Structures are given as structure tokens and as C-alpha cells.
Amino acid sequence: MxxxxxxxxxxxxxxxxxxxxxxxxxxxxxxxxxxxxxxxxxxxxxxxxxxxxxxxxxxxxxxxxxxxxxxxxxxxxxxxxxxxxxxxxxxxxxxxxxxxxxxxxxxxxxxxxxxxxxxMHVKYTQIEPGNKSIPHAIKTSLTPSLPRLSPPLTDEARESFNMEMPPCDNWTPVNINRILLRVVAMVSGRIFIGPDLCRSEEYLDAAINYTIEVMMARGEVDAMPAWKRPFLARSLPAVKRLEARIKQAHAFMQPVVEARKRLPADQKPDDMLQWLMESQQKFGDDNSVEKLARLQLGLSFAAIHTTTMTATNAFYNLAAYPHLIPILRDEIVSVLSEHNGEMSAPALQAMKKLDSFLKETLRFHPPGTGxxxxxxxxxxxxxxxxxxxxxxxxxxxxxxxxxxPEVFVNPDEFDGLRFYNIRQEAREKGEAEAAAQNQFVSVSQSSLTFGYGRHACPGRFLAANEIKMIVATAVMMFDMKLEDGAEGRYANFEFGGTSAPDPSKTLRFKRFAQ
Structure with a gap:
């Protein structure tokens, strides 16, 4: 002493x-x-x-x-x-x-x-950028498979939407964002992890809540002064919840992956998990259960977060501009009659007014400022x-x-047929490239939601098909409107460069009498 x-x-x-x-x-x-x-x-x-x-x-x-x-x-x-x-x-x-x-x-x-x-503050959110397996599997396996996989995806969209929506025999308040989270998770899961697991509550819980928890963790780290982050960010409540979610996903995925490794070649499933396992082997990457669980969570985040936001924005716009509903419905009916009643990939491609409405939704309500x-x-x-x-x-x-206004006419006005009209005018002038550049999935210097250049979002083709399937299914089944007393379209939340539809809002739905 x-x-x-x-x-x-x-x-x-x-x-x-x-x-x-x-x-x-x-x-x-x-x-x-x-x-x-x-x-x-x-x-x-x-x-x-x-x-x-x-x-x-x-x-x-x-x-x-x-x-x-x-x-x-x-x-x-x-x-x-x-x-x-x-x-x-x-x-x-x-x-x-x-x-x-x-x-x-x-x-x-x-x-x-x-x-x-x-x-994305990956030191704390544990997102893993730079993995080559995901873009490789999307580009070489998923996107080329979309024409073949459209029928089961359409069935999943229809069945999951039916399963999650109330009857709506009369005008019924519905929190559409909450329903879309589950529907998008099921439809995405159908191709990510297969039909046997995509409706599993354990899978849905992980896929949906991981997405939410990543954004909450990022938001909490965003709000913390940069000099404090190395000392305090790991103790933030959202960051701790995210760490627990990753451990839970690993426990869920372990028996699934181990079972697949034992399957003979002719019984391998036709889904993203299998393609990722094969892609990991191609690049000599870690093929552990933990790694594959993280990749699946990454896919869920990329797909469910953005797809649900865009779909929710689309529903809010349909309710705010109800004159568009019969226009889109007529097109969907006409296109399906020409495609044997199937919402196939060519049928989705032919729904040009729906495509325009969704592209205008992205233009007017992009997920971010940059x-x-x-x-x-x-x-x-x-x-x-x-x-x-x-x-x-x-x-x-x-x-x-x-x-x-030098890029778009009346840019502060929502015009659901804006890009349909642009494409029609371009075709009349014989400008095929200009027509193609104004599709929902197209990227250009004026349409940057999906990025630009060689790193433009490779999953946008799947996202486009999913959103079209879900919106077309809903338009065929329901009329919709804003809640009584609502003054105009619901405003989006904006926080730290991110824009998102208010998830607490409800719309009124009524089953369409065909």
C-alpha cells in the first residue's frame, strides 16, 4: 500500500x-x-x-x-x-x-x-459488401430463371395476398405495409429458400425483422456523433438486437444447409440458397452454415426492404389517385386474356401502363436522396x-x-402514365432505345433508383416482377382509397437521406365485384 x-x-x-x-x-x-x-x-x-x-x-x-x-x-x-x-x-x-x-x-x-x-456502418450492422457469390448467382441463375419461375411466383403472390388480407366485403381499414412485408417475404422466400420454408413463421420472422433491425441500427449509428461510435455504437440497443438476430438465423439455417449437403445431385432444389451454395464453391469462398445464413439475411435485406417500400408507395398512390385503378385493371384484364390468363413473364412485360405507374412511383418517391x-x-x-x-x-x-423541370415535364405532379406516354411517343418516332430506357427496370442519368453502370442493382428484374405480380393481384381483387378525412397522399418519412412510406397508415379496401 x-x-x-x-x-x-x-x-x-x-x-x-x-x-x-x-x-x-x-x-x-x-x-x-x-x-x-x-x-x-x-x-x-x-x-x-x-x-x-x-x-x-x-x-x-x-x-x-x-x-x-x-x-x-x-x-x-x-x-x-x-x-x-x-x-x-x-x-x-x-x-x-x-x-x-x-x-x-x-x-x-x-x-x-x-x-x-x-x-451502412458495416462495423456495427455486420452487412457484408463485396461478396461475389450473390451477384454471380443472381446474374447467372436467378435472372435467367425468371420466365420459368414466374408461374410459381405468381401463385405465391396470389395465395399469400389472399391469406394475409381480410375479406373486405365492405370498406375495411388495412395496414397494407404490414401485409406487404409478409407477402414480399413469402414471394421472395419462394425463390430464395424454396416453397417448403418460405411460409415458415421462423423464416418470416427472421427475414422481416432482420430488415427492420438493420435500418434501425443504421439509424441509431447515424444519429450518434462520429467520434463516439468506436466507443459506444456496439452498445446501442438496435445493434445488440441485430447481433441476436444473426445468431437466431444461423440456428435456423443450420439444419436446412446440412440437409441439402447430403442430397444427391438429381434432388438439388431449384432456388437461390442452392445456387449460392454452388456459387460459393465456384469462388472458393467459405461455405459454412454461418456464412450462408449471413448471405440469406443479406438477400432478405436487399429484397424485402426495398421491394416492400416501393410496393407500399404504389398502394398509397393508388389510393390517392383512384382514377388510375380502372385504367390499370382494364390493361391487366386485356393482357391476361392474351396470355391464357397467366401472369407469365411476357404478360408482365406487356403491362406497360402498370410498368409506367411503378416507374413514376419510383421517380416521385425514391428510397433515397442520392x-x-x-x-x-x-x-x-x-x-x-x-x-x-x-x-x-x-x-x-x-x-x-x-x-x-428540364428533365421531366411538370416534375412535381404525379402522373401514373408519364412513362407510358413517353414510350408510346418514342415508338411512334421509331426511337426504340428511348422507349426501352423508360421502362421500370431501366437505369439512365435521369432514373437512378437502381443505380448506374456495372454495379446497377442486379436483382431489379426480380423486384420488378414481384411488385407487378402483387399490385396486379390486388388491383384485380380490390378497390382502395385513403382513410376518410385524409388530405392528400400520405407523406413519407425522411431521415438521414432515406425516404420511406409511413408504415402506420391504413388504407380502405373493398373487394371488387367482377
Whole structure:
């Protein structure tokens, strides 16, 4: 005890020996930062008038759309930067005119995976960007199989929708978002994990709640100042719930995967889980149950979160603009009569008005303010001369572009037949490429919801088919409207660059008398 009691005295005597070393170390750390030249100084800021960096980040958290819009209007053909809650450095926002040159840069210069890692806080959400098995399985197995798999997917959409919806013999309030979460999970699960498990409550619980918990964890980390995250983020309630969910999914998947490994070749299931197992072997990746469970959760997150949001937005729009319902219904009836009553892949492709309505829903209610998110791993210059340094994340202001009157006529008006009319006019002029560029799944410099370039969402073809099946099924079965007293279409929630339909709202449904 005496030795301990005398410790402060001893340290005091020796302090003069170590103090110069401490000062020198602090100088090495601090001085370069103070006098370092800001590599982004030449790029104009948006939101500086808001004050401190923390105030600017909080402004992004609550109203990012306004900041992107302001920057786009001021620097429409150029570059600007703003502080977000997702990255520790400013995000550099570039005009769409640079997209063609940006998409040609290799992944070791502009990294899609590194941007996802940073903006999704993968250290805490445990999402795994960069896995080659998923895009390979989607591109080589899933998408080519869609024509063959459309009938069972249509059956799943119809049966699950029937199963989840109340009778609605009279006008009945329905929380459509809650129902769509389960319907989308079942339809997606039909192709992800097979017919035997896609309706399992254990699977549905994992698939649906993992999606919600990832976004909640990301939101809680977003709201925490960046300097606190290494110390406190892992203790956030949403992050802890997410860790428990991953363990639960592993326990659920283990017997499924082990059983499949024992099956003979001629009995292998025809679904995404099997394709992933084979893809993992092709790339020599870890084929453990834990890894496959994480990949399945990743698929559920990517598919269920975005597909449900888009479908919910579509239903809210149908209820807000009910004149569109008979127009879409007439088209669906006509197309099905020409395709033996089957909602096949060609039939879905022929529903051009439905396609237009869904594309307009994406234009008017995109899931986020930015798109084409990439982290800069090596510095480069844009063709206009702007220097983009290593370490920043770049984006394109997708929402602002979608509301630009120079890009779209009356952009603040929801027009469900906007893209149908554009396609019709293009065909009349013999402009086949222009017609193709205005389909729901198409990506262009004015339609960036699915990304752009070689990393455009590979699963968008499945998502498009699912949403069309679900919406077409509902339109054939029900009329719908907003709740009595509702003043216009329900507003979306916007938080930290993300826009989502309000999941608490109800619509009124009544069975359509055919």
C-alpha cells in the first residue's frame, strides 16, 4: 500500500523526463492536421450557413432532400459537397453529366463496396459488401430463371395476398405495409429458400425483422456523433438486437444447409440458397452454415426492404389517385386474356401502363436522396478539371434530378402514365432505345433508383416482377382509397437521406365485384 500511495510523488519526479516525449507525439499528431491543406477546399459547400459541423450533420439527418436540392440548383452541372451523418468526411455530390466517365473508372479507384461499408456502418450492422457469390448467382441463375419461375411466383403472390388480407366485403381499414412485408417475404422466400420454408413463421420472422433491425441500427449509428461510435455504437440497443438476430438465423439455417449437403445431385432444389451454395464453391469462398445464413439475411435485406417500400408507395398512390385503378385493371384484364390468363413473364412485360405507374412511383418517391454512391480509393480529376481526393464518398443527387423541370415535364405532379406516354411517343418516332430506357427496370442519368453502370442493382428484374405480380393481384381483387378525412397522399418519412412510406397508415379496401 505504501508503494501505491507514493506513486503520484514518483510520477511527479519523473514527469520532466517524459513530458518532452508526450509533447513531441502530440505535435506529430496535431500539427499536420492543423496546417494540412484541405483537399476539398476548391469544391463549394452546401449548408455552411447552418453553423458548426454537428449542426450541419443534424440538418442532413432531418432534411437531406433540401440540402441536395439546394446544391443541385446552385451547381447543377458541377460539383458540391455536404456533411452527412454516414461518413466522417464530406460527401462530394457530382452532376449526372459525369456519370458516363465515372462508370468507366475501375473498382480500385471508385469502390461501390467500400461506399456501402461506410454508409451502412458495416462495423456495427455486420452487412457484408463485396461478396461475389450473390451477384454471380443472381446474374447467372436467378435472372435467367425468371420466365420459368414466374408461374410459381405468381401463385405465391396470389395465395399469400389472399391469406394475409381480410375479406373486405365492405370498406375495411388495412395496414397494407404490414401485409406487404409478409407477402414480399413469402414471394421472395419462394425463390430464395424454396416453397417448403418460405411460409415458415421462423423464416418470416427472421427475414422481416432482420430488415427492420438493420435500418434501425443504421439509424441509431447515424444519429450518434462520429467520434463516439468506436466507443459506444456496439452498445446501442438496435445493434445488440441485430447481433441476436444473426445468431437466431444461423440456428435456423443450420439444419436446412446440412440437409441439402447430403442430397444427391438429381434432388438439388431449384432456388437461390442452392445456387449460392454452388456459387460459393465456384469462388472458393467459405461455405459454412454461418456464412450462408449471413448471405440469406443479406438477400432478405436487399429484397424485402426495398421491394416492400416501393410496393407500399404504389398502394398509397393508388389510393390517392383512384382514377388510375380502372385504367390499370382494364390493361391487366386485356393482357391476361392474351396470355391464357397467366401472369407469365411476357404478360408482365406487356403491362406497360402498370410498368409506367411503378416507374413514376419510383421517380416521385425514391428510397433515397442520392444514388451511385462510391468511395474514392485513388484520387482522380473529372473531365472539367475538379480534383477528387482519396477517402471521400461521391454521389449523384438522384431525387433532385427526378424533380428537375428540364428533365421531366411538370416534375412535381404525379402522373401514373408519364412513362407510358413517353414510350408510346418514342415508338411512334421509331426511337426504340428511348422507349426501352423508360421502362421500370431501366437505369439512365435521369432514373437512378437502381443505380448506374456495372454495379446497377442486379436483382431489379426480380423486384420488378414481384411488385407487378402483387399490385396486379390486388388491383384485380380490390378497390382502395385513403382513410376518410385524409388530405392528400400520405407523406413519407425522411431521415438521414432515406425516404420511406409511413408504415402506420391504413388504407380502405373493398373487394371488387367482377
Amino acid at each position: 505504501a508503494d501505491v500511495a507514493g506513486l503520484p510523488h514518483i510520477l511527479g519526479e519523473k514527469l520532466y523526463l517524459v513530458l518532452p516525449t508526450i509533447v513531441a507525439l502530440l505535435a506529430l499528431i496535431i500539427v499536420p492536421r492543423v496546417f494540412a491543406k484541405d483537399p476539398l477546399k476548391h469544391i463549394p459547400d452546401v449548408g455552411q450557413e447552418l453553423g458548426s459541423d454537428e449542426k450541419r450533420r443534424q440538418a442532413f439527418l432531418m432534411d437531406s432532400r433540401h440540402l441536395y436540392q439546394e446544391g443541385y440548383q446552385k451547381f447543377k452541372d458541377g460539383v458540391f459537397k455536404l456533411l452527412t451523418t454516414r461518413t466522417t468526411t464530406p460527401v462530394v455530390v457530382v452532376a449526372p453529366r459525369y456519370l458516363n466517365e465515372l462508370k468507366k473508372l475501375p473498382d480500385d479507384v471508385l469502390s461501390f463496396d467500400a461506399a456501402i461499408a461506410e454508409t 444514388s451511385f454512391s462510391r468511395k474514392v480509393l485513388k484520387p482522380f480529376n473529372l473531365s472539367s478539371g475538379e480534383y477528387i481526393p482519396k477517402g471521400v464518398v461521391i454521389e449523384v443527387p438522384a431525387h433532385a434530378i427526378a424533380r428537375d
